[in-house]
Every structure is written in C-alpha cells, then in structure tokens.
Amino acid sequence: MKIEQIYTGCLAEAAYYIESAGEALIIDPLRETKPYIERAAKDNAKIKYILETHFHADFVSGHLDLAAKTGATIVFGPTAAPGYAAHIATDGEILSLGKIKIKVLHTPGHTMESTTYLLIDEAGKEVAIFTGDTLFIGDVGRPDLVQKVKKEITPEFLAGQLFDSLRNKIMTLPDEIIVYPGHGAGSACGKNMSKETTDTLGNQKKFNYALRADMTREEFIKEVTEGLVAPPQYFPHNVIMNVTGGLNSIDQIIRRGTTALEPKDFQLVWETEEALVIDARSKDEFPKDYLPGAIFIGLDDNFAPWVGTLVTDLKQPILLITDQGKEEEAVVRLARVGYDNTLGYLKGGVKAWITAGLPTEQMDEIDAPEFAELYMKNPDMKVLDARRESEYNSQHIEGTINFPLDFINSNMSMLDKNSTYYIHCAGGYRSMITASILKARGYENLINIRGGFAALSKTSLPKTTYEAPKTML
Structure with missing residues (x-):
C-alpha cells in the first residue's frame, strides 16, 4: 500500500494518490491530469477511482478529464447531485482497492455533501482519514460557502452539522489514525490552519480548538462562524463549474493558451479581443519595463488566487507575459481556478516588445x-x-x-x-x-x-x- 500527498503550494491544496496491488485512486485532483497519470504509470497501476470530498470552491477539479483519460469512476458522497456520470456513495459504503478498503463517512458541515474517506489496510486496521475540508490541521472548514445556493442553509446551520459530523463520525475513531486534510495554511477555506499538512487525530484532539471535548454545540457554532472574511469572488463560480461539468479539457486550454504571439499580433489580439494583459514576471523585473495597461500578478507567489480575487469575469480573455518557459505553468494555474480563456503569450517577452518599437512604462x-x-x-x-x-x-x-x-x-x-x-x-x-x-x-x-x-x-x-x-x- 502506498499513500502520497501531492501538495500544491499556490492553492495550499492537497490531492492524494493511494495504490494497492496494482489499483490506484486519486482524491481531489487539480485540473491538470498529467501528474496523476504519470504517478500511476510509475507503479504500473490502473486508476480505479477518483474520490471527491465535496464540490470545491477554491479550484476547479480535474476529475472529469482524469476519468475520461483513465476510465476511472468518479465518486461523491451522499446528497451530491453532479450534472455528469458519477457514483454517489452511501454513508458507510465500502470501496475495494487492491488489498485495502475505503469506507465512506458522510460528514456534512463545510458543505452538505462533504465526505471523509477512511482507509482500512489489508489487515483490517483503520489507518487514515482523508477529510477534505471537514477537518484541517488546527482548524475546520468554514461553513459559509454555500449559503447563497440555498438560503435555508445558513452558516450557523452548517456549523451545527459540522459539530455533529466531527463528534459522531471523526472523533470516535482511534487516536492513532492519521489525518490527511484537503488544505494547509494559506487557503481561504479555513481561518486558522497549521503549516503542517498531516497529523494524528489524537494530537488534533489536544490542539485543534474545534475538537475540544468540553465544547458545547452553541460554543462551536459561535467560534467557527466568528471572524470569517468574505470569500474570494471566484469561489461560487468554481462551485458551479464543479457541479455542472461541461468544461473544456485542460489539453485544449493549454494548446490555445500557449499560442506564441509576435508583438504586433499580441497588440492586435489585445485590442480586438479587449483582453486583459497579465504580466506574471517577478516583482523586481516588472517595474523596470512593462506594457502600458498591463497588470502585474507574479507567478512566484499566490498567482491564481489573486487572479481569482481581482478579475471578476472568469470568461475574461487573457494574454500573458511570462519568463521564458513559464507560459504553460501560467495557463495551467489560471485554469485551476476557472480562467479558461487565455489566448496566448508575448513571444520574446518585453524585450521583443521594445525591439519592435512599442512603448513601455516604468514604475x-x-x-x-x-x-x-x-x-x-x-x-x-x-x-x-x-x-x-x-x-x-x-x-x-x-x-x-x-x-x-x-x-x-x-x-x-x-x-x-x-x-x-x-x-x-x-x-x-x-x-x-x-x-x-x-x-x-x-x-x-x-x-x-x-x-x-x-x-x-x-x-x-x-x-x-x-x-x-x-x-x-
């Protein structure tokens, strides 16, 4: 049996690869499929399942592309109603993977369909839980991200559901169980996450404020709902994309987004398509010379979340300026948060723009x-x-x-x-x-x-x- 956490720092997101006896599953994959397919190929394993812990708000999942390429079955927990083919598991259902088993634990609270997956090894021992946004290291998932979908599902209602899920489904498990969460520090899906990305459940019972044994339901609701800032504006859009499906494949998005445009062609597309030019170079390079009207959002920091926070139209045509060789990375990171309309990049960068006699500014x-x-x-x-x-x-x-x-x-x-x-x-x-x-x-x-x-x-x-x-x- 192998368990591997695939952590993406820009989004503070953890996907997981689990393999046993030639069968593998992926939990909460990002938009790009290549890393997961290559990881399974390394073990000569077939991806059997793609497990989703919930409909994500902070990124667009890669489950549809991954399922199309591998034949794997997409699995959601109870109450999920995706607009595409998926297996909707029942609470307590057992999924077999090689010599191990995965038990489905419905743990509503972050969202109503939120589900935790309990790994049981070949000896029948409960080893680990993959909690998505139900339980983080040092925190729990915020309960305010679905209130605009159904008005009766308020943050307070969801917080109460989360209290019950934690007490009845999670905290009853053995203390030595390893907790594998969906996010770490820096994610907007919680408010007090640790920099650590794994821990034991017993340790979390000691140090996670939300797991205090003497905490009442009312105290939990109050503490979990206090101090929440407004989520980034792209969150509800990503939820809809994850629920409805029908998206362009990541391969199509990369092909178009990595179109190399000569300066004059770049300028023409910029004007005719009313595109937004994002300069993704470093904060040290940008001020020396940049294209008038271009916006700086550097790849070397939280690039995608800041695009999602600041660019209000996910269908906005985008043109890129990047360091050489970073074009595809920028396109993929945009697609992870639902910005699929990248039209190309400036071939030769700002140097080529200057050589073509076109104007720049300095900050x-x-x-x-x-x-x-x-x-x-x-x-x-x-x-x-x-x-x-x-x-x-x-x-x-x-x-x-x-x-x-x-x-x-x-x-x-x-x-x-x-x-x-x-x-x-x-x-x-x-x-x-x-x-x-x-x-x-x-x-x-x-x-x-x-x-x-x-x-x-x-x-x-x-x-x-x-x-x-x-x-x-």
Missing part, C-alpha cells in the same frame, strides 16, 4: 530607509498599506492608510487621482499588484516601497496597532 520605487527619512520630514504624505485589515491592525506604520488589495475594486474610487501615493504591503508583491492596477485605471502618481513592511519595520518609523483609519482623499 517608480523607493527603498525603505530612503522612504523613512522622507516620511519623517513629511508626515502628511499619503501612504497606502495594501495588506489585509487583520495584518494592518496587528501592527502598521503610524499615519498610514489601510487599503487592502482584496478590496481594491470597490475602494479605488476613494482615492484622488491628483494625489501622490506611496504603497507598501508585507514584502512588495501585493503593493506591486496594487500599483499596476491603479496605473492601469489612470492613477499616475504612485511610488512602490521596496521590501514592504518587513523592510519598513527595521527603520526608526513609529509603529502602532489598531487605530481609526484615515480617510482616503
């Missing part, structure tokens, strides 16, 4: 020590802190304005196009995204602070915790 930047000296002399300067509200409240430079990147589309009108703004985040990634979006919308007087709060905190600038936000004029 003004300043180092943290130089900014600190300037700010001490001119405390009325307008400084935007692009971190989340919780980060800002934890500690920030006195006098700065909290302007979270997450809400830039709704907050942008509060800024004055005639004012000069200095922008920082934690390390420089989000502030560069912020600056590029504002530039594309006609805000010209912007200066990015290199190194962000990490660099600013090392200067002599006074810092504070929460204070009433300044008005954005």
Whole structure:
C-alpha cells in the first residue's frame, strides 16, 4: 500500500494518490491530469477511482478529464447531485482497492455533501482519514460557502452539522489514525490552519480548538462562524463549474493558451479581443519595463488566487507575459481556478516588445530607509498599506492608510487621482499588484516601497496597532 500527498503550494491544496496491488485512486485532483497519470504509470497501476470530498470552491477539479483519460469512476458522497456520470456513495459504503478498503463517512458541515474517506489496510486496521475540508490541521472548514445556493442553509446551520459530523463520525475513531486534510495554511477555506499538512487525530484532539471535548454545540457554532472574511469572488463560480461539468479539457486550454504571439499580433489580439494583459514576471523585473495597461500578478507567489480575487469575469480573455518557459505553468494555474480563456503569450517577452518599437512604462520605487527619512520630514504624505485589515491592525506604520488589495475594486474610487501615493504591503508583491492596477485605471502618481513592511519595520518609523483609519482623499 502506498499513500502520497501531492501538495500544491499556490492553492495550499492537497490531492492524494493511494495504490494497492496494482489499483490506484486519486482524491481531489487539480485540473491538470498529467501528474496523476504519470504517478500511476510509475507503479504500473490502473486508476480505479477518483474520490471527491465535496464540490470545491477554491479550484476547479480535474476529475472529469482524469476519468475520461483513465476510465476511472468518479465518486461523491451522499446528497451530491453532479450534472455528469458519477457514483454517489452511501454513508458507510465500502470501496475495494487492491488489498485495502475505503469506507465512506458522510460528514456534512463545510458543505452538505462533504465526505471523509477512511482507509482500512489489508489487515483490517483503520489507518487514515482523508477529510477534505471537514477537518484541517488546527482548524475546520468554514461553513459559509454555500449559503447563497440555498438560503435555508445558513452558516450557523452548517456549523451545527459540522459539530455533529466531527463528534459522531471523526472523533470516535482511534487516536492513532492519521489525518490527511484537503488544505494547509494559506487557503481561504479555513481561518486558522497549521503549516503542517498531516497529523494524528489524537494530537488534533489536544490542539485543534474545534475538537475540544468540553465544547458545547452553541460554543462551536459561535467560534467557527466568528471572524470569517468574505470569500474570494471566484469561489461560487468554481462551485458551479464543479457541479455542472461541461468544461473544456485542460489539453485544449493549454494548446490555445500557449499560442506564441509576435508583438504586433499580441497588440492586435489585445485590442480586438479587449483582453486583459497579465504580466506574471517577478516583482523586481516588472517595474523596470512593462506594457502600458498591463497588470502585474507574479507567478512566484499566490498567482491564481489573486487572479481569482481581482478579475471578476472568469470568461475574461487573457494574454500573458511570462519568463521564458513559464507560459504553460501560467495557463495551467489560471485554469485551476476557472480562467479558461487565455489566448496566448508575448513571444520574446518585453524585450521583443521594445525591439519592435512599442512603448513601455516604468514604475517608480523607493527603498525603505530612503522612504523613512522622507516620511519623517513629511508626515502628511499619503501612504497606502495594501495588506489585509487583520495584518494592518496587528501592527502598521503610524499615519498610514489601510487599503487592502482584496478590496481594491470597490475602494479605488476613494482615492484622488491628483494625489501622490506611496504603497507598501508585507514584502512588495501585493503593493506591486496594487500599483499596476491603479496605473492601469489612470492613477499616475504612485511610488512602490521596496521590501514592504518587513523592510519598513527595521527603520526608526513609529509603529502602532489598531487605530481609526484615515480617510482616503
């Protein structure tokens, strides 16, 4: 028997490969199928099942493509109603895989169809649970992601269901069982996840706030529903895609998205298709020369989640600028969160664009020590802190304005196009995204602070915790 966690850091998502006696299954696969097919081929195994723990909100599953290519059966838990062929398992049903068995445990709470899969080895011993978004390491799944689908299924109702699932189906299992969750720290599917991606159930009973033995149902509901921020706008769209199916294959999306376009052709497609140009190079390269109107969202950080947060139309035509050899990676990462309409990339990159005599712009930047000296002399300067509200409240430079990147589309009108703004985040990634979006919308007087709060905190600038936000004029 083999168990392998296939972890994708950009989405903080864990898929799983399990093999026994030449038969394999995949749990919660991402959009691309190649890694799973190659992994099974390495063991000379046939993929028999594709197990889905629930209809995912934070990514588009690859179960349909994978099933089409391998003949594997897609399995959902009780109450699931997908718009395509799948086996809807009953609570307690046993699935055979080689010499081992998988027991289906219906664990509603994150969603109504949420299911945990219990692995039983060839000796009949309960070894591991694959919990999806029911139980994380240090946390549980948020119960507010399906309330807009059925109004009677409120976060409080789902939290109560989750309490019952954990107490009646999970916590009754042996303490030595290994917990394999669907996500780790950084995912928006929970609020307090650990950086660890596996643990024993017994250890979680000691340290996971939601598994306290003396916790009442009312206390659980209150704690699980407190402090939830609005989910990224693409979440409900991904749920619908996962429920209904009927998607283009990942192979088609990659073929079109990796079309190499010469500068003049790139410019023509940009204009005629009203495409969005995403520059996915590093935050250090982008400001030196970029295409006027292009948006920076670098591949070297949480690329796909930020696209999903900021680009409100999943059908938006997209053109890419990437480092050489990174084109396919960018297309795949976009498709993982439902952005399937990538039309191609700039062949030769920005260098080819310049060689063709086409215009570029540069982003003004300043180092943290130089900014600190300037700010001490001119405390009325307008400084935007692009971190989340919780980060800002934890500690920030006195006098700065909290302007979270997450809400830039709704907050942008509060800024004055005639004012000069200095922008920082934690390390420089989000502030560069912020600056590029504002530039594309006609805000010209912007200066990015290199190194962000990490660099600013090392200067002599006074810092504070929460204070009433300044008005954005």
